[in-house]
Amino acid sequence: MGFLGGRYAIAGVGETDWSRQSGRTPLTLGLQAARQALTDAGMEARELDGFLSYSEGDSADGLHLASGLGAQPSYTAEIVGGGSSAEFLVATAAAAIEAGLCTSVLCYRAMNGRSGRRFGTQQDGGFSFDQIDPFAGFFSAQGMTTPAQHYGLIARRHMHEYGTTAEQLGAVALAFREHACGNPHAMMHDRPLTMADYLASPLIADPFRLLDCCLESDGAAACIVTSLARARDCRRRPVRILGAVTRAGGPHVYHYGLPSITEAAGQHVAPRLFGMAGLEPGDVDVAALYDCFSFVVLLQLEDYGFCKKGEGGPFAAGGRLGIGGDLPCNTAGGQLSEAYTHGMNNLIELVRQLRGTYTGSKRQVSEAEVGLCTGWGGPEVASGLLLGAGA
Amino acid sequence: MAEPAANARPEPRLDGLAAEFYAYCATGTLRFQRCEACGAWRHLPREMCPSCASSKWTWEASSGRGRIFSWTVTHRAPHPAFAADVPYAVVVVELEEGVRMVSGLRGLAPEALELDLAVEVGFESVSAEFSLPYFKPSVEGEPAS
Ligand SMILES: [Zn+2]
Numbered sequence: 317m318g319f320l321g322g323r324y325a326i327a328g329v330g331e332t333d334w335s336r337q338s339g340r341t342p343l344t345l346g347l348q349a350a351r352q353a354l355t356d357a358g359m360e361a362r363e364l365d366g367f368l369s370y371s372e373g374d375s376a377d378g379l380h381l382a383s384g385l386g387a388q389p390s391y392t393a394e395i396v397g398g399g400s401s402a403e404f405l406v407a408t409a410a411a412a413i414e415a416g417l418c419t420s421v422l423c424y425r426a427m428n429g430r431s432g433r434r435f436g437t438q439q440d441g442g443f444s445f446d447q448i449d450p451f452a453g454f455f456s457a458q459g460m461t462t463p464a465q466h467y468g469l470i471a472r473r474h475m476h477e478y479g480t481t482a483e484q485l486g487a488v489a490l491a492f493r494e495h496a497c498g499n500p501h502a503m504m505h506d507r508p509l510t511m512a513d514y515l516a517s518p519l520i521a522d523p524f525r526l527l528d529c530c531l532e533s534d535g536a537a538a539c540i541v542t543s544l545a546r547a548r549d550c551r552r553r554p555v556r557i558l559g560a561v562t563r564a565g566g567p568h569v570y571h572y573g574l575p576s577i578t579e580a581a582g583q584h585v586a587p588r589l590f591g592m593a594g595l596e597p598g599d600v601d602v603a604a605l606y607d608c609f610s611f612v613v614l615l616q617l618e619d620y621g622f623c624k625k626g627e628g629g630p631f632a633a634g635g636r637l638g639i640g641g642d643l644p645c646n647t648a649g650g651q652l653s654e655a656y657t658h659g660m661n662n663l664i665e666l667v668r669q670l671r672g673t674y675t676g677s678k679r680q681v682s683e684a685e686v687g688l689c690t691g692w693g694g695p696e697v698a699s700g701l702l703l704g705a706g707a
Numbered sequence: 708m709a710e711p712a713a714n715a716r717p718e719p720r721l722d723g724l725a726a727e728f729y730a731y732c733a734t735g736t737l738r739f740q741r742c743e744a745c746g747a748w749r750h751l752p753r754e755m756c757p758s759c760a761s762s763k764w765t766w767e768a769s770s771g772r773g774r775i776f777s778w779t780v781t782h783r784a785p786h787p788a789f790a791a792d793v794p795y796a797v798v799v800v801e802l803e804e805g806v807r808m809v810s811g812l813r814g815l816a817p818e819a820l821e822l823d824l825a826v827e828v829g830f831e832s833v834s835a836e837f838s839l840p841y842f843k844p845s846v847e848g849e850p851a852s
Contacts, residue, residue: 456717470777522817573751
């Protein structure tokens, strides 16, 4: 039962500080996060023989990272992509171990997302869809070069079809900011937010305001995937991989040509993911939903079956995403308020919740046994992990 | 080939099926692929019909008329080439043939946009090889230009 018989686990997690100007290379950042994850797991660097990362030409590759740790790799890969990659790496790491290619894998994302290549602007050599999407020219020629503009088109249609409101988007931003205020490590730790602040924040790509958009961060995050048997001997309680779906989508990638543009690839991930693990949305105790934009969270609440299609807005506005709510979500502040690493920081927080790391503090989700982590690589592609508190 | 200026408007790569699509735009006509097997229209240009998987198609003329399906208004230019244009709208238009096209908007202030507003295509010549299609409010009773 479950992904690869439930025989794999996350044994260690680590990250750097988050900043706007790290003053370090992605390689140095990656090494720092890797050492944190090793310390967390109580493992020696030489035990790591798999290195997987994702990048859009802005990271440090596994071979150099392994070299910097003095580890001897037998399996390294760097995949192109942002959102949906963290889940892909964790699943692929377990599959590679199962196949006998390696035994313990470091999965990481290292980037200078603010001081280096930025994703929300093409100024100063920032990210461009042209680098990954052969269709990009059809959009960029119209002045449409950023994710905010693409998802803004979907959000506007969602508002039209379902009556979704700015305040409902704001409810996501406020919930995650409240979580950041409880996380001393978060970039927005000391910046409490009110709905009035949210509504007063400037429009970037209508209907998105500045505070609907994720942060831009320098930093790195890493986790170690190994066998459940090995993880049981590590310092921390293992977190088991119960289900995994990697970069799933529909049969055709031109989203605006689909019958409904307000449905996203998560709808293809959810049935396989929950079915594989023998679980249902109602079993999820704590979630890490990909949050490059507040609206993307609403859409995934629908796609993954936490509410009906079109009801993501009222669901979020009902206070359910807070710690103590029905579905505590992005409890370290998420990419909206902790840091932006294309999802890896959200995954790390989920692992910590399932370990009971914060037991005794307000940050701990009570009885956190099952966690869902989702990745959004645009409306066309999504990934998901179901994780379980290990024994 | 000279490097484009840093603040030049981005132009699509004119290769493959995109080159064919924009070659029609340069003559002032909007054409989409239509499947020879099942008759379905499609955009963006692709090698295969998403409805029936046939790889046979023809380029057929669109009426150029459609309705606003969604939009976003850019308030902070993501690229220096568009800094003077903010706020500007990017729209999704559902053409009469059923295909949806992401395009620019002319002849209407972004704040006057409405869902289902009737629009028709127009073209701006950017260079000898490249004309940019856009949409503008339809004039009742007149054929699309
Ligand atoms: Zn067909």
